[in-house]
Amino acid sequence: xxxxxxxVSFRPGELEVRPDGSGNLLGSRCxxxxxxxFPVRExxxxxxxxxxxxxxxxxxxxxxxxxxxxxxxxxFEVPYALGYVDFPEGVRIMGQISGIELDExxxxxxxxxxxxxxxxxxxxxxxxxxxxVPAEAHxx
Amino acid sequence: xxxxxxxxxxxTRFGKHPDRDAADLGAEALHGAVADAGIDPRLIEAxxxxxxxxxxxxxxxxxxxxxxxxxxxxxxxxxxSSGATAIREASLAVRAGEHDVVIAIGTEHLTNKFRGALTPxxxxxxxxxxATMPSVYAMRARRYMEEFGMTREQLxxxxxxxxxxxxxxxxxxxxxxxxxxxxxxxxxxxxPLRLHDCSPVTDGAAAVIVMSDKAAKxxxxxxxxxxxxSALRTGTVDVxxxxxxxxxxxxxxxxxxxxxxxxxxxDVDFAEVHDCFSIAEVLRVEGLGLFKQGEYxxxxxxxxxxxxxxxxxxxxxGLIGKGHPLGGTGVAQVVExxxxxxxxxxxxxxxxxxxxxxxxxxxxxxxxxxxxxTVQILIR
Ligand SMILES: [Zn+2]
Numbered sequence: 001x002x003x004x005x006x007x008v009s010f011r012p013g014e015l016e017v018r019p020d021g022s023g024n025l026l027g028s029r030c031x032x033x034x035x036x037x038f039p040v041r042e043x044x045x046x047x048x049x050x051x052x053x054x055x056x057x058x059x060x061x062x063x064x065x066x067x068x069x070x071x072x073x074x075x076f077e078v079p080y081a082l083g084y085v086d087f088p089e090g091v092r093i094m095g096q097i098s099g100i101e102l103d104e105x106x107x108x109x110x111x112x113x114x115x116x117x118x119x120x121x122x123x124x125x126x127x128x129x130x131x132x133v134p135a136e137a138h139x140x
Numbered sequence: 141x142x143x144x145x146x147x148x149x150x151x152t153r154f155g156k157h158p159d160r161d162a163a164d165l166g167a168e169a170l171h172g173a174v175a176d177a178g179i180d181p182r183l184i185e186a187x188x189x190x191x192x193x194x195x196x197x198x199x200x201x202x203x204x205x206x207x208x209x210x211x212x213x214x215x216x217x218x219x220x221s222s223g224a225t226a227i228r229e230a231s232l233a234v235r236a237g238e239h240d241v242v243i244a245i246g247t248e249h250l251t252n253k254f255r256g257a258l259t260p261x262x263x264x265x266x267x268x269x270x271a272t273m274p275s276v277y278a279m280r281a282r283r284y285m286e287e288f289g290m291t292r293e294q295l296x297x298x299x300x301x302x303x304x305x306x307x308x309x310x311x312x313x314x315x316x317x318x319x320x321x322x323x324x325x326x327x328x329x330x331x332p333l334r335l336h337d338c339s340p341v342t343d344g345a346a347a348v349i350v351m352s353d354k355a356a357k358x359x360x361x362x363x364x365x366x367x368x369x370s371a372l373r374t375g376t377v378d379v380x381x382x383x384x385x386x387x388x389x390x391x392x393x394x395x396x397x398x399x400x401x402x403x404x405x406x407d408v409d410f411a412e413v414h415d416c417f418s419i420a421e422v423l424r425v426e427g428l429g430l431f432k433q434g435e436y437x438x439x440x441x442x443x444x445x446x447x448x449x450x451x452x453x454x455x456x457x458g459l460i461g462k463g464h465p466l467g468g469t470g471v472a473q474v475v476e477x478x479x480x481x482x483x484x485x486x487x488x489x490x491x492x493x494x495x496x497x498x499x500x501x502x503x504x505x506x507x508x509x510x511x512x513x514t515v516q517i518l519i520r
Contacts, residue, residue, distance in 0.1 A: 014265055035379045039265050045377030065286075065384065067278035068331040069270060076270045082330075084279060084384075092381035094266045107286050129269070 010118045010127040014039045016056060017128045023115045024056030025130065027091060036089040057093075059113040060135065061085040064092060068102050075119070081105055085132050099133035110135035144231040145356040145364035146518065148177025149475040151346035154463035155313040156251045162194040162467075165345035166202035166247035169468075173243065173347040179359050181206065184349070185239040187213040188229040190222030190246040191467035193253055202245060220414065220502020221372070222246060223346065224470025224514035228370040230350050240355040246471035247345035254341050274338055274417060278330035281419035284385045285332070287434070290422070292332055294437040296323035298418040299336040299460050301446060306457025308447075308488040313342050313463030337418040342463030346471035348478070365478045368401035369517040375510040389510045390427030390501060397497070397515035405429035408517075409493035410451065410480060412473035414500045415458040424499055425453055428515070452490050455480060466502070473498035474516060481520040494520050 009017040017023040028037045030044035031051035038057070043050050066083035069076070081097040083105070097105055098116065111132040118129020150172020152165050166189065174181045187208075189199025199215045218225040223246025230244040261267065266276075284290055300320055306312035318336060326335040356364045373393040382388065398404055408430060415421035426433045430451060431444075439445060445453040456462045456476040459469060477496035479485050496518045503511025 011265065011268055037377075044379075046379040064381070065279040065283035067275045067282060067333075068328075069272060069275045069278075070328045070330060071274070072270060072272055080270060082270055082275050082279070086381055090380040094271060095269050107283065 007117075007126060007128040008121070010129040015128070015130055017115060021115060023113075023128070023130070024059060025093060025113065026054055027057055027089070028052040029055045036091050038091045038093050057091065058088050061087040061093075061111055061132070063097070063105070063107060063109045063111055063132070065107055066097060066105055083132060085111055096131045097133070098131040141235055142237065142352040142354070144234045144367040145351050145353070145360060146348050146367055146474065146478050147351045147356055147360045147364050148173040148175075148179065148349035149347070149478045150174070150176055151311060151468070151472050151475050152344050153311045154342050154344035154465060154468070154472070157249065157343040158251065160249065160343065162191060162198050162247045162249040162345070163201035163205055165249060165343060166198070166245050166347070167205035169247065169345040169347035170202065170206055170243060170245055173349050177349050177359065178361065179241070179349070181208060183241045183359070184208060184211065184243050186230070186233055186242045187211050188216055188226035188242070188244045189213065190216040190218070190224070190226035190244070190470065191248055192217055192219060192222055193250065193466070194248060198247065199245070202247060218503065218512040220416065220464075220466050221470055221500040221512040221514045222467040224473070224498065224500040224516065225372060225512065227348060227350070227367075227471060227474060227516065228372050228514060231367055231370045234350055234352050240352040241349065243347055243349050244471060245345065245347040246468040248465035248467040249343045250341045250465060251343050272330065274333055275330040277417040277419050278333045280384045280423065281332055281417075284419060284422065287385055288437070290437040292324065293320055294440060295332070295337070295418050295422070296320045297440040298415065298421050299323050301440070302415060302454050302458040302461040303336075305447060305455050305488055306461025308486070309457050309462060312457040312461055313340055314457070314461050333417060333419070339416050339459035339464035342465045344463060344465040344468045344472070346468050346475050348471060348474050363482060365481050366519050367516065368403075368519045369397040369515070371396035371400065371515045373513050375513070385423065386433055387423050387427035387510070389513045390424055390499065391429070393513040393515045394428045394499070397517050401517040401519065403495060403517065407495050408451070408497045409495045410455060410490050411453055411497040411499065412456060412458065412476050413453060414469075414502070415454055415460050416464060416502070418460065421453065421458065424501075428497065428499060447488055447490055455485070455488050455490055470498070470500040470514060473500065474518065477518045481518060
């Protein structure tokens, strides 16, 4: 992980942030049929088993689709890129896309998880969230 | 088991109603339906009232306005399918033999509550990273364009068509025709969607009175339209990522409705579908089996979906043209079907339709394809 904010996860149940600044998105893996889900859930919707464990997901995926959001709630400064990323575990997770010009984003692009400052808590402390960045830009 | 017949329909003008609220809009729609049915309102035995952001017991506030106290009444919330779900509940009460005359109302006053894009509940993990309703549909549009080669100009034909239909509907929110250029030059909301691709924030209400065979025979004066199916489903949880360019939920709900009505998609003469955004109309008509997947953009260019076309879609103006008062939307769709099937639609009348279909879906919860979907089929 490079240039990541060290801090507290903006949503600890969904994003694990470690003291060294690295982290992973968290979800459930079904111990009976192997299906994965995001976010963590109580039972498997494939086989209805409750034998689920919380697991970290891969940090590399492929952009399924995206949009440039130009009107949003006051919590988000526009414009920003938003996309759905398919992960090897078979889950599709939404996140913002950064580290690339907005007009260069393409469907099918390989991306990696990047931990970044993302909003504040009630006391004004910066929280750590995630965005997806292009895989090439990331490997240095 | 009795069939279910729609005997009276009513709706308010859709648009901005700054001096009114959901209760008196609902009461106006109720009065319209009662007058249309030509019955004594005291014949109504039960009520189902759909609304989303109007607070507790809005249905009771509607009935209090018109002096109909004492009835069994249920308030119904199912996001954008709330009004359609109220009709389904009313039809089930009749089919079960519990009641002979039941009213379903959908009402919503939104313009004092929302400005700009509606967002999912803030607890939603996708809302937490910046999802808005338009952005989710924008992403589906982008993927559809990539997979099927739809152009931005083809997508613009949907708001052009629906606002042209709305211009012929005196109760619609928008009464002005627009061009493809108007769509492409309107304010960007979430690329590739622009302002004209989005349904507006609207106030309005609609009501329908449904009756059993016995009551319809006595009160309908030959104007009844049979509610041949009223299907409801919730989305299933995906075990692996599903296509975002086809809607299994719309498909499955439609199959339930076709089976109940004893017809297939080829028998449908026209449809009102949930065009909350332009791309949504594409996904819906293909999910309903009315057009093959990937073929709707070319069909639009041929004019197939126009009022004069082979299979008119959203002759009322749809959500984009007529407006989208969440709870009122699904009921207003059925009002349009009934008026078209009776031949009472004036400037936007379709020639001689026999079978009409209404489709709603709405709500968002991470991990499921859609929260609630309804398909209703009316046969003259
Ligand atoms: Zn399982």
